[in-house]
Amino acid sequence: MDDLRELIEQLSSGRISRREFIRKAFMLGLSASAIGSILAACGGGAGSTPTAGTSGGAASSPSPSPSGSPKSSASAPPPTPTPYKPQSFGSKSAKVKIRYWTILSSVDGIVMNDLVRKFTEENPDIAVESLQGLTDFIQKMQAAAISGTAPDVALVRHTYIGPFALKNVLSELQTTELEEAGIKAEDYYPEVWKFTQFEGKQYTVPLDMHCHAMLYNKKILQDNNVSVPTTLDEWTAVVEKVTKDGIIGYQTFALGAGAQEYLTWYWYGIHKQFGGEMLSEDGTKAAFNTPEGIEAVKWMKDIQQKGNPKNAAITDLARTGKVATWPDGPWISTLYFNPEKSPAAKDIDVVPLPQHDPKHKAVWGQSHQLALPRQQSQDQARREASLRFIEWITRHSVDWAKAGQIPAHNSARQEALQSNDRYLMKLRAWAKQLPYLKFMPIHPAILEIMPRIAANVEGAILGRWSVEQGLKQAENEVNQILARSGQ
Amino acid sequence: MDITQATSKVAKGARVRRLVWGEQSAFYPLIFMVPYLVFFVVFMLWPIFYGLYVSLTKWDLLTPPQFVGLKNYIDVLRDDLFWRSFRNTVLFVALNAPLSIVIPLGLALLVNGPILGRTIFRSAFISPIMISVSTVGILWTWFYNPNFGLINYYLGKLGLPGQNWLSQAGWAMVAIVITTVWWTTGWNLVLFLAGLQDIPEELYEAARIDGAGNWALFQYITLPGLRPTLLFVTVTTVIASFRVFGQVFVMTGGGPFDSTRTLVQHIYETGFRYFRMGEASAVAWLLFCVVAVFTLLQFRVISERQ
Numbered sequence: 175m176d177d178l179r180e181l182i183e184q185l186s187s188g189r190i191s192r193r194e195f196i197r198k199a200f201m202l203g204l205s206a207s208a209i210g211s212i213l214a215a216c217g218g219g220a221g222s223t224p225t226a227g228t229s230g231g232a233a234s235s236p237s238p239s240p241s242g243s244p245k246s247s248a249s250a251p252p253p254t255p256t257p258y259k260p261q262s263f264g265s266k267s268a269k270v271k272i273r274y275w276t277i278l279s280s281v282d283g284i285v286m287n288d289l290v291r292k293f294t295e296e297n298p299d300i301a302v303e304s305l306q307g308l309t310d311f312i313q314k315m316q317a318a319a320i321s322g323t324a325p326d327v328a329l330v331r332h333t334y335i336g337p338f339a340l341k342n343v344l345s346e347l348q349t350t351e352l353e354e355a356g357i358k359a360e361d362y363y364p365e366v367w368k369f370t371q372f373e374g375k376q377y378t379v380p381l382d383m384h385c386h387a388m389l390y391n392k393k394i395l396q397d398n399n400v401s402v403p404t405t406l407d408e409w410t411a412v413v414e415k416v417t418k419d420g421i422i423g424y425q426t427f428a429l430g431a432g433a434q435e436y437l438t439w440y441w442y443g444i445h446k447q448f449g450g451e452m453l454s455e456d457g458t459k460a461a462f463n464t465p466e467g468i469e470a471v472k473w474m475k476d477i478q479q480k481g482n483p484k485n486a487a488i489t490d491l492a493r494t495g496k497v498a499t500w501p502d503g504p505w506i507s508t509l510y511f512n513p514e515k516s517p518a519a520k521d522i523d524v525v526p527l528p529q530h531d532p533k534h535k536a537v538w539g540q541s542h543q544l545a546l547p548r549q550q551s552q553d554q555a556r557r558e559a560s561l562r563f564i565e566w567i568t569r570h571s572v573d574w575a576k577a578g579q580i581p582a583h584n585s586a587r588q589e590a591l592q593s594n595d596r597y598l599m600k601l602r603a604w605a606k607q608l609p610y611l612k613f614m615p616i617h618p619a620i621l622e623i624m625p626r627i628a629a630n631v632e633g634a635i636l637g638r639w640s641v642e643q644g645l646k647q648a649e650n651e652v653n654q655i656l657a658r659s660g661q
Numbered sequence: 662m663d664i665t666q667a668t669s670k671v672a673k674g675a676r677v678r679r680l681v682w683g684e685q686s687a688f689y690p691l692i693f694m695v696p697y698l699v700f701f702v703v704f705m706l707w708p709i710f711y712g713l714y715v716s717l718t719k720w721d722l723l724t725p726p727q728f729v730g731l732k733n734y735i736d737v738l739r740d741d742l743f744w745r746s747f748r749n750t751v752l753f754v755a756l757n758a759p760l761s762i763v764i765p766l767g768l769a770l771l772v773n774g775p776i777l778g779r780t781i782f783r784s785a786f787i788s789p790i791m792i793s794v795s796t797v798g799i800l801w802t803w804f805y806n807p808n809f810g811l812i813n814y815y816l817g818k819l820g821l822p823g824q825n826w827l828s829q830a831g832w833a834m835v836a837i838v839i840t841t842v843w844w845t846t847g848w849n850l851v852l853f854l855a856g857l858q859d860i861p862e863e864l865y866e867a868a869r870i871d872g873a874g875n876w877a878l879f880q881y882i883t884l885p886g887l888r889p890t891l892l893f894v895t896v897t898t899v900i901a902s903f904r905v906f907g908q909v910f911v912m913t914g915g916g917p918f919d920s921t922r923t924l925v926q927h928i929y930e931t932g933f934r935y936f937r938m939g940e941a942s943a944v945a946w947l948l949f950c951v952v953a954v955f956t957l958l959q960f961r962v963i964s965e966r967q
Contacts, residue, residue, distance in 0.1 A: 313933055320722050341723045341936065430828075432916040622935050626742075633918045638830060650741055658736050658940070 261287055264294030264301030270559040271301040275315070276329035279307030281508050285577035286329075292573075293566050300559045312337075312621060315547065319343040322550035326560045332369040332541040333435075333624070335377055336616040344377045345548040347561075352376070355561035362568075363582045363608075366541040369616060378543035379564050380582035381571060385539040385611050386427065386443055386501045386527050387604045389510060393521040394421055394498040402525055406447070406473055409499065409528045413481040416498040424481025425488040425500045426474060426635060433629035435621070439614075440501060441631050443538030445470045446612045447530040453656075457617050460652040462627070463645045471645060473530075475635045485636065495521055504578035504604045507597045524603040539611030541582065544568070580605050619659040626651040716942035726939070733943035743944060745919055746927040749834070753909075753923065754902040756838045761898050762891075765846045769853035770883070783854070790847035798911025801840040802827065805912075827913050830920040837909050837921060844908070845901070849894050856890030857883070892963045896956050903952050924948050 264271075278286050283306030290304045305325070308314055312334065318324040319342065330338065338344045347370075352358075357379055359367050366380040388409075390402060398416045403409040409424075417423035428436035442452065448470040451461040481499075482488070488497045492510060495518030502510075513519040529535045544564045546557065567574070571581035575590035576597055590598050591605055614620060627648050634644030716733055720726035737743050772782045792800070804811045805826035813823030826836040864882050873881070884891070906925035909915070915922035924944065932941030 316723070316936060341721060343723070432914060433919065629916075629919060636918075638918050647741070654736075654740050654742075658937070 260303050260305040261290075262301065262303045263287075263291045265298055266301070268294075268301035269299045270555050271303065272327060272556055272560050272563060273325035274302055274304045274327045274329075274563070275308050275311075275325040276304075276306050277308060277311045277331070278329065282505060282577045282579075283307045285574060289567060289570065289573055292570070293563060297562065297566070300563065302563065315343055316341060319548055324547035324549060326546065326549075326556050327563055328545050328547050329381065329542055330378070330545055332366070332378075332543055332616065333614050333620050335369060335372055335543060335545070336618045337621050338545070339372045339375075339377050340618050342548055344545045345552075347376045347379070347546065349376075351557070351561055352379075355558070355565045357561065357565050357568075361584055363584065363587065365539075365608075365611065365613070366543075366582050369541055369543060369613070372616060378545040379568060381542045381544050381568055382574060382579035382582050383539055383541045383608070383611065384503050384505065384579050385537050385604055385607055386440060386503055387524050387537075387607065388499055388527050389492070389502050389506075389522060389524050390499040391492075391495055391497060391518065391521050392523055393495065393518075403499075403528045404525075405528050405532065406477075406530045410473070410477050410480065413477055413499060417481050420496060422482045422486060422488060422491060422497045423499065424477050425486075425497065426478050427501045428628075429478070429485065429632060429635065430487065431628070432632065433625040435624035435628065437628035437632055438624040439538050439540065441471070441474070441627060442614055443527065443536060443612065444474055444530075446536035446538070447534070448473075449531075449534060453615060453617060453623075453652075457615070458656055460649045460656070463649040467645055468641055470530075471631055471634055471641045474631070475637075475641060478635050479637075492516075492518075492522070494518055501527060504580065504601055507578040507600055508576075511597060511600055524600055526603055526607050535607075535610040536612045537607045537610060539607075539613050541613065542579065575601060580608070619655050622655050622659075623652050626655065712942045712945060715938055716940075716946050718939045720938040721936040722938060723936070729939065733939045734947070737940055737943050737947065742919070742922075743927060746922045746924045749920065749922055750903060750905070750924040752834060753838065753905055754899060756834070757841050757902045757905070758895070758899050760838065760842045761845055761849060761902070762894055764842060765849035765894075766853050766887075768846065769850050769857055770879075772850075773854060773857045783850075786850055787847035789844050792844065794844075794907030795911050797840065797844050798908040801836075801843075801908070802912050805836055828917050830917050833913050833917055833921045837912060840908055840912070841902075841905065845898075849898065852890055852894055853887070856887045860886035888963065892959065895963060896959050899955055899959065900952050903948060903955075 260273075274290065276283065276286060286306055287304055290302050294300060294302055315324070315328060315330075315334075315338065324343070335344070362380050363383065366383055370376050370378045370380060388403075394416055395402065395412070398412075400412045400415055403412045413423035426437070427440035428434075431437060445452070445462060445467055448466040450464060450467045450470060453459065454461045478485070488500060491497050492500060493516035508515070510516050510522050511519050516522065527537050544567065546560055546564075549556075568581070568583040569586060571579075571583050571586040572590045572593070575581050575586070576595065578597065578601065580601060581587040581590055587605075591602055593599070614624075617623070630639075630644040630648035630651070633639050634641045638644075639647070715726065717728060717730055718726035719729045719733070768786050772779055772786070776782075789797070803809070805813075807813055807823060807825045807828075810823075810826075812826065816823050824832050826832050860882065864886070865878060868878055868882055904925055905923050906929065909921050909923050910926055910929075913921045915926050925948075928941045928944045928948070931937050931944065
């Protein structure tokens, strides 16, 4: 069992290729289907050899959170095991035990669990059972709310708040209990504090913000005598120049993931750069099928075809210095900037995302928020403990920043952005864009809308249908969803 | 009471006792059926009619259902994604059902005769049905992998180009059909074997004496003899093809570009991902109507000349 565990760690950290894993796993006596399910579950870096496919491989899951293994230093305590089962922290004799669920997988989950462990060490009267990387999070949260088995604390993306609040999945946070726990609005970044309010009530406390920036390989750009692009046109020009001889110039974020929310994230930022809107003011109609919207997707398609005409998956190629530029979020810091995981780490750097119009900057942004799901019977002690937990986590989120997230808590964020830690210094590039982060609206049907946009935009980028047709289809589907949800 | 009244009373009593406890009574069979009937009613009959009720409401499992009449049906019939799922499912049925009937029939004819290793062949052809649907999905995802998969490997050896089976819109459906045929051949094979063995050997002998060739034997003896089996196999295969979900969801998740999205996946996502139970029930009932129509047609066509 230990051999297998180690093997899985090696696979998910990218130290061995999938082929190696298969070979060694067979030697350990695993059956083909077991190996298949492990490989599917790990979702580790899409393929270890470049796939000459017309879409980014049949990716079973995109890698917005990378599959890295814990970075262990000599003096740190043993790394928290790869999260997928619930982990219990704190002493058995603790007075209160709370349950904590998140969507975070791989590195994010590991760093979060480290934080949870520290919390229980500093607060011995509270024990925490932590479940990271919960798959089918949206369904499970709703099912848990129905059956009364919801966790005490849940980490959600800000886009989940509307749908969850409307379905009574989240409980309202009263001003009195927030005051008692020491959670104050002025301690948090105002842009994301806004999301804590829905229809006049407060449901969450912000934890962090993240966005896209452009990662690039210094060496490739230098070899081609091009400077780092700051506008979309410069970006396309650079990509055109460097894409040759086995070098991939560019890869669209989350391409190949199909009908899920991830590609919509990236699309939203670019669409905003061209001045587009996603939904009408009153939220009843799609508003993205406009000339600007078409232009935006045309740019996405154009640069993809110039930079990666075969749409190969790039995680492993980027790590080995074969990719020139690509957009990504800060959660990849411990993968691409870590020489132990990426041979090309010293060549990889990050700058704010190029802009279409420097006078109207925009970049996609999202926020993780901590919420208290609705319980069937309200246990006051657990609720207080949960709020203490939330307050502690957000106050100490400078450690959370090491997983590559920008803390929403003001003092934690300032500390993180002034730190000399290798990864936190890289975080500054993402943080520079804070003034013009564009967040997706909190709309009750947003969770259903995002996959439809992703599916149709992806089809347009990969040439399955024209850009105009893709946006038209997306608009129809989104309007149908809005018409249905509007009663 | 006089003697005739007494006798008739005794006789009536005896009749009632015979009715209840006697050999022709319905009592014992009923007793044995009750456990199954309980499960049937609770888990199959009642949910079907409850589903009909739900399809007339707007319900998200968390708040009480609201009656909305036929609105769900109208919304569903206006939904592009529903029609795409419907078209994909019909395409799948059109590809899968004929193959899933003809291939097992062919194999049954082959392994019915006294060939060498008959038992081994039978076991080999039948055994895939014992694998669970998710395992089949994962297994074949690996077979179809463009880089490491067995299929492209052997195609390469034969000098044929490997395909991106599951990530190309056209091939994905073909790949799923191949997987499904491989997986479910065993069911129909068993049924056809049983059906073949019911055909009296004398008919074949007589026909051979009359000089009938193999094809004539098949046409005039085997097929008619298999008619009831064929009806059963066709009906169940078509119904099962309409209900396809597991292996498709595991292998492609409905992609690429929604080209393999099936009706049951649409029901699953509408109901359990977006919690629109009313609409999901409406789609389920529409699927039921479609399947019912097809089934009636098949009964009409196949058992016509019974």
